Every structure is written in C-alpha cells, then in structure tokens.
Amino acid sequence: MAPREQLEIDPRRSRVFGEVAELYDATRPGYPEPLVREVLAYAALGRRAALEVGAGTGKATVPFAAAGTPLVCIEPDERMADVLRRNTASSPQVQVEVGPFEDWLPSESRSFGLLLAATSWHWLDPERRWDLVHGALAPGGAVALFWNLQGVRDAELHAALAEVDRRHGMANAPHGEPASSFGDVPGNGGAVPGSWPDAECRRDGRFTDLRAHRFRREHHWATDRYVGHLASLSHYRVLAAEQRERLLAGTARVLDAHGGGIAMEQISDLFLARTR
Known part of the structure; x- marks a missing residue:
C-alpha cells in the first residue's frame, strides 16, 4: 500500500498529555504480550540496554521491564515522568530522564541494543529522527516502532458516533473507522x-532487515473509560474546554444508548529494523 500523505502535526498537541497524566495512565490501552516477545526476540539484546523514546506513563515500559529489559526512558513531560517512575518503582533496571529526545545525548554514543517508541514516533522531528536513532544504537542495534489503533465492530454505532463527531468538528476520533476497514497489512489505517x-x-539506507507485524485483540470499553480515553487524546485536549465537554457528553449519550460501551477491534502495528 502506498504511504499516505504526511500529516502536519500541531506542536501544541505534543505538550498536552501532562495536563491529564493520571487519566492518560488509567484509560490508555497497553500493548499485547506477543508484541513485546516479538521485539525482544528480534533485538536479541543480551547484556545491552534498551532506550525508550516518549515513554509517557509506561504503557510499553512496564511489560518490557517485566521481561527483565534494562531501560533508559526519555519522557519530555515531568508530570508524565512522575507517573512513569511510580509505575516502574519495582523495576530498578528502569532509568527515567526528562526532556525532549531531540535534546538528549547518550553518555556513550551508539551503545543501545534497542530503541523503542510506543505511539510516539510521529512526535519526533522528521528531519532528525533517523539520525538520532542511528546515533543512539550500537552496530546491529534494533529499532521497534509501534502504535495502537481501534476499529468499531458495530456499524450502527459507528454511524451514530460519526454524526456526533461531524456535529462537533472532530475528524480524527479513534472510533472513526469500522473494524472491517483495516485489513491485514501493518500500517494500514493508522491514526x-x-x-x-x-x-x-x-x-534513509542505514537500516536493514525491515519487518512488520499486526496484532489483533477484541476489547470492550465501558462508557466512562472510553470517554476518559478520548479526553486524554491530544486532538481532544487542544479543543476549547466547552467544545470538548459537549463532544464528550454527546459521545457518552450515544454509547449509553448502545448498551453502555463500545466493542472495538484493538490493533497493534509493529515496525522493526536494525542498523547495518
């Protein structure tokens, strides 16, 4: 499938998550264990550590740490990093550093065996990110980039939610696509x-052994949790407060009228490569 046109990311959106760090942590979905196993098998870290970029509150950090992976986590927002530290308090091999990845320099260049970015790659400077990744990795080191996306299983519910979004000017909701539209190709239907x-x-040319995987799960969200999840998303955070509350209230009414929640196809797409 041909790559879709690059979206111009509003820089304000990368700085809003800390406003709702606890809500983000409580409502955002994590990543499936098969994805974690696939990454670690591909990276074959041995004694080398991994570097996580844009670690947030630890949705990916926690399962990688549970597998025994030593991690240096870079998170630009101190409020998100505080939750990350709490979530990894029982994992002494996790180190948390605060600041933008673009400003962060490893103490020993090209030392990491794995760099991972969980739903954060699109926030990095597209002019510099591959240089930064290559500079952080040891020769043969792996990069793992992955995202979560959702598709609505009920066509009638999808149509009702689409009407609410249209009325309130929301064009990129996670329920914006029916589950049937994603197909089997990783990268198709990304948010x-x-x-x-x-x-x-x-x-770029400095990487080899490119691979892609798609993982699927079924997931049901109760109304409150799903609306909380929406409220933690950047494109909802940047709305005026009154507009956001009207949109979320309208979404909640639709979900309550359809049984008190939403059944989603939870898709996790993984991209792997390694330095030559």
Missing part, C-alpha cells in the same frame, strides 16, 4: 496519516 515508517526508513 496519524503518513506515520508508518517503512518508506522513510528505506530511503
């Missing part, structure tokens, strides 16, 4: 158009 990294990585 951020143009973010799938395959073409960009191939143009």
Whole structure:
C-alpha cells in the first residue's frame, strides 16, 4: 500500500498529555504480550540496554521491564515522568530522564541494543529522527516502532458516533473507522496519516532487515473509560474546554444508548529494523 500523505502535526498537541497524566495512565490501552516477545526476540539484546523514546506513563515500559529489559526512558513531560517512575518503582533496571529526545545525548554514543517508541514516533522531528536513532544504537542495534489503533465492530454505532463527531468538528476520533476497514497489512489505517515508517526508513539506507507485524485483540470499553480515553487524546485536549465537554457528553449519550460501551477491534502495528 502506498504511504499516505504526511500529516502536519500541531506542536501544541505534543505538550498536552501532562495536563491529564493520571487519566492518560488509567484509560490508555497497553500493548499485547506477543508484541513485546516479538521485539525482544528480534533485538536479541543480551547484556545491552534498551532506550525508550516518549515513554509517557509506561504503557510499553512496564511489560518490557517485566521481561527483565534494562531501560533508559526519555519522557519530555515531568508530570508524565512522575507517573512513569511510580509505575516502574519495582523495576530498578528502569532509568527515567526528562526532556525532549531531540535534546538528549547518550553518555556513550551508539551503545543501545534497542530503541523503542510506543505511539510516539510521529512526535519526533522528521528531519532528525533517523539520525538520532542511528546515533543512539550500537552496530546491529534494533529499532521497534509501534502504535495502537481501534476499529468499531458495530456499524450502527459507528454511524451514530460519526454524526456526533461531524456535529462537533472532530475528524480524527479513534472510533472513526469500522473494524472491517483495516485489513491485514501493518500500517494500514493508522491514526496519524503518513506515520508508518517503512518508506522513510528505506530511503534513509542505514537500516536493514525491515519487518512488520499486526496484532489483533477484541476489547470492550465501558462508557466512562472510553470517554476518559478520548479526553486524554491530544486532538481532544487542544479543543476549547466547552467544545470538548459537549463532544464528550454527546459521545457518552450515544454509547449509553448502545448498551453502555463500545466493542472495538484493538490493533497493534509493529515496525522493526536494525542498523547495518
């Protein structure tokens, strides 16, 4: 499938998550264990540590740490990092550092065996991110980029939610696509158009052994949790407060009228590559 047109990311959106760090942590979905196993098998870290970029509150950090992976986590927001530290308090091999990845320099260049970015790659400077990744990795080191996306299983519910979004000017809700639209190709249907990294990585030329995987799960969200999840998303956070509350209230009414929640196809797409 041809790459979709690159979306111009509003820089305000990368700085809003800390406003709702606890809500983000409580409502955001994590990543499936098979994805974690696939990454670790591919990276074959041995004694080398991993570097996580944009770690947030630890949705990916926690399962990788549970597998025994030593991690240095870079998170630009101190409020998110505070929750991350709490969530990894029982994992002494996790180190948390605060600041933008673009400003962070490893103490020993090209030392990491794995760099991972969980739903954060699209926030990095597209002009510099492959240089930064290559500079942080040891020769043969792996990069793992992955995202969660959702598809609505009920066509009638999808249509009703689409009407609410249209009325309130929301164009990129996670329930914006029916589950049937995603197909089987990793990178198809991503929430951020143009973010799938395959073409960009191939143009860079310093990486090899490119692979892609798609993992599927069924998930049911109760109304309150799903609306909380929406409230933690950047494109909802940047709305005026009154507009956001009207949109969320309308979404909740639709969900309550359809049984008090939403059944979703939870898809996790994984991209892997390694330095030559």
